[in-house]
Amino acid sequence: MDTTQRQIVTVIAEAAVEQQLIDDVKRLGAKGYSVGHVRGEGTTGRMLQDLNGPSVRLETIVTEAVADAILAHLAERYFGRFAVVAWVSPARVLRSERF
16 A cells, blocks of 8 residues: 655643634645543643633644644744643655645
């Protein structure tokens, strides 16, 4: 099977920045994304109640260059101001033109 290497960028963020995150990843080159609501606990503890709703998990499959651009943007614009974490995982995809 002919697959192509891409990167999955996963972002967990407070709900207040959901639409801005979507706009940013699209502007930075993502052709699509998935968003779901999540809850959990991290180094700062568990959010018992978020006035803006549950946290969001945004995932997008992109090229390595786009993944790097997204991570750099998150580090610059989000990490110091919002509850946001992000990571990149390798993926092998079919129909690479979609990503």
